[in-house]
Amino acid sequence: MKAKFLALALALAFGLALSAPQAFAQNYPTRAITVVVPYAAGGNTDVVGRIVAEHMSKVLGQQLVIENVAGAGGTTGSARAAKAEPNGYTILVGQMGTHAASVGLYPKLAYDPVNDFEHVSQLSDTPIAVLVRKNFPAQTLSELITMVKADPNKFNNGHGGVGSTSHVSCMFFASLIGARSPMVAYQGSGPALNDIVSGQYD
Secondary structure (H helix, E strand, C coil): CHHHHHHHHHHCCCEEEEECCCCCCCCCCCCEEEEECCCCCHHHHHHHHHHHHHHHHHHCCCCCCEEEECHHHHHHHHHHHHHHCCCCCEEEECHHHHHHHHHHCCCCCCCCCCCCCEEEEECCCCCCCCCCCCCCCCCHHHHHHHHHHHCCCCEEECHHHHCCCHHHHHHHHHHHHCCCCCCCECCCCHHHHHHHHCCCCC
């Protein structure tokens, strides 16, 4: 059951959503398109969004401008995209965190993940990995689990914001091992990765 949940979470990750459908004229697009990435630059969602935007720009013959709108586990940027004029000039790079986990984690969510967007395409599946700082005392996964279970409050756990894929994955991992460490929320996985490399958290 847990494996199926994880597979479903990964399958839902990184869907591309567009504001409400419109009957577009033959000459669309006639100007630049804004691509809202609801996380800080440098994380998975941002990297995927930039790769796709670069290709789309060549195909459409118009510039696609990345707008990183980080905060609240991706819901700030998603809300901004949901309120944009439904004319095809604002695209959101959504994912499992912004369009699935957010519903259960944010009771006053400022958008409806189903009705406020029109799904365009799934962009990628992203593998999830467990990482530790370079000088962490555990050398194997089983050693890590043993240490965390022995003293859960000793080791802190970073993620890309409440509701993000990395946050849900951390919660899932904690449920599998039966121990939850204190969590450090970032405005995206990019900043979180920078800080684990520099040893700011475990």
